[in-house]
Amino acid sequence: MADDDFLSSRLFVDEALTDGGALTLTDAPANYLRNVMRVAPGQALLLFNGRDGEWAGRVEAVEKKRVQVAVERRTREQSPPTGVDYLFAPLKHARLDYMVQKAAEMGAGRLRPVLTRRTQATRVNLERMRANVIEAAEQCGVLAVPEVLDPEPLDRALARWPEALPLVFCDEAAEQADPMAALRPIAAGPLAVLIGPEGGFDPAERTALLRLPGVTRISLGPRILRADTAAVAALALVQAARDGAPPPN
Template identity: 55%
Template sequence: MRANYKMQRLYVPQDLSSGAAIEASAEQSHYLSHVLRLGEGAELLLFNGRDGEWLARIEAKAKKSVRLRAVEETRKQPAHPDLIYCFAPLKQGRLDYLVQKAVEMGAGVLQPVITQHTQIARPGIERLRANVVEAAEQCGILALPEVREAQKLDLLLASWDHDRRLIFCDESAQTDNPLPVLRDVAERRLGLLIGPEGGFSQDERRQLHALPFVTAIPLGPRILRADTAAVAALALIQASIGDWQTI
């Protein structure tokens, strides 16, 4: 069942069940009362990434607090997406965009990767998680991606599960069409690796090409910025061998 886009959706960390009372955070209370101007009895949707989606009503309001009451489940909790999305962190504004789009496109794990040309060595993990929640609230997503701590590329590759195919976007590929390459990927457990603005170094490319669980793909005839490449690659994978085929 697809999301109800006409109702306000709110992420809460508390457990959700019929009749559960939920105290909104101070920020959420301000938003509900003073931005949306919702009164007692107003309805909205709640989710926590574990218990599905629930219709809730505003039960009580005070000056700086709002209490919500879960009424009934509107959508069951779906299976967690299996796609691991690995990316070199960008500068802040574009990193926010990249993370939000990855959530919308069905990533199950967000793994920052430090490469030789990475611009940001230590991305703010809590900000990444906040962007995950914001994207999930806006786009009807119930299964929140896991956000992992940044890891150097060589360590990521050394610990990678060889039964999971890792697809990386290689701007030096000799062809422009990624579809024939993707159609040859037999595995359905996938990871995607997007490099930094400066691209992968020659040493990194050689390392990636030498690994049996890695597949390199091009992204067309034009040079794409890293955040654009991320959206393009996710769309290609989901449409050709990912979860768009099962919808």
């Protein structure tokens, strides 16, 4: 990441990006460039769409309802999906915004809201979540933009859990004192991380979790963390374990 360009403006686009291509941006992207970034003709920027890598572009024209951008050259190849599913009980308003943004920054590949028995916020604004994911990706140099899935009840997700996908269950009662020791054996491949709601899991949910094959319980320390803080702590541990893990066979 040391060679990446974090000074130029980065913009997520839906359109395909190709050598010598041209984009006509309207609606939200055009409004962002024109009224927030206040771009002018000739200004350079970086473009990405989560599929084609990162591309250098240049503003050609700024009009009332659209911005014309020339695509010049690829600056970074597309990175693969991270293979990390992040499951979480939705929170309310600003705290959910924060958690979603941090999950995107910390390497989550898919965001999966799950409704537990103690979930306080049962209505999820998926468009707002996706907007927060894109904003985090734009600001942090992320190319593999996390996918945002529809919410589902936790018991339904557990009932059809694939045996080949390890599940990291953040549990304050975990016996393993060293979370890194628990994560290293599973960190190299795809895995999922689950953070519960405020107030923790219902006893029946905890029992269902512990019955799953391949579940790994980790502790996030001696203090009780808020759910949004726990998300950052857990994903940071997973990222550190993956960085130090040998590649899968």
